[in-house]
Amino acid sequence: MTRLVIDASALLSGIASGPRRPPGLLLAALYRGIFEPVVCPRLLGEVRRGLHKGFFRNHVAEQDIERVVLTLARASVQLRDPRDPPSLLRDPTDDYLVALARTARARAIVTGDKDLLEHPGLHPPALTVRAACELFGLDLS
Numbered sequence: 001m002t003r004l005v006i007d008a009s010a011l012l013s014g015i016a017s018g019p020r021r022p023p024g025l026l027l028a029a030l031y032r033g034i035f036e037p038v039v040c041p042r043l044l045g046e047v048r049r050g051l052h053k054g055f056f057r058n059h060v061a062e063q064d065i066e067r068v069v070l071t072l073a074r075a076s077v078q079l080r081d082p083r084d085p086p087s088l089l090r091d092p093t094d095d096y097l098v099a100l101a102r103t104a105r106a107r108a109i110v111t112g113d114k115d116l117l118e119h120p121g122l123h124p125p126a127l128t129v130r131a132a133c134e135l136f137g138l139d140l141s
Helices: 007-016 022-032 043-049 064-074 091-106 129-135
Strands: 005-006 034-038 108-110
Touching: 005 007, 005 091, 007 043, 007 129, 022 129, 034 064, 034 091, 034 108, 043 064, 043 091, 091 108, 108 129
Parallel strands: 005 034, 005 108
Antiparallel strands: none
16 A cells, blocks of 8 residues: 655645645545555644644644544554654755655655755655645546
8 A cells, every 4th residue: 555654734734624625635535544644753743733723723623633633643654753864855854754754665755845845856755735636546626
């Protein structure tokens, strides 16, 4: 089965978007088991912190945040946080995503982050949410 690392911003967009928009479609595909998402405690922590911020509080009630994070964790392959990931990106805080994807043998990292999307020769490659939806033949019409 295809493994993907989906960054926190893309996961948060899926939680907040409508079911017919690419982030919502990808999140629904995650929960249907169309692919194997890979997470680690650091990634789940980023999602948790994001859900506590203003915009997302309009989409997820405070008392439901832990349930949402736990549901995401249970639907995913959980690995340990990468230790001392090699420096590859302009933003070193994202190097752990590359290390996580490599450890998991993920096909790609799903993100909207230009540092990842435009990094030459990144392995595994970074894909936009829309490209990930197209990869699985999800209806974008």
